[in-house]
Amino acid sequence: MHRARHLLETSDLPVDRIATEIGLATGASLRQHLHAAIGVTPQAYRNTFRAHGGAPGALASPETPQNHPIE
DSSP states (O other): OHHHHHHHHHOOOOHHHHHHHTTOSOHHHHHHHHHHHHSSOHHHHHHHHHHTTTOTTTTOSTTSOTTSOOO
8 A cells, every 4th residue: 555655646647557657456455454554535635735735644543533634
């Protein structure tokens, strides 16, 4: 998931493309894996990351509440 998170943070690649880049068959698989790992969807991760001005690891902890980004 580290590579997927990096791609979400640094690119505008579609979720389906990121999934294939990391060896998953579909974007749906990536959504399931990322949600299980950190509790958010790829788009929510990307949006929160970008809302923080590109701070690496903005949602690095699974304990981070979905609606309460780290400041």
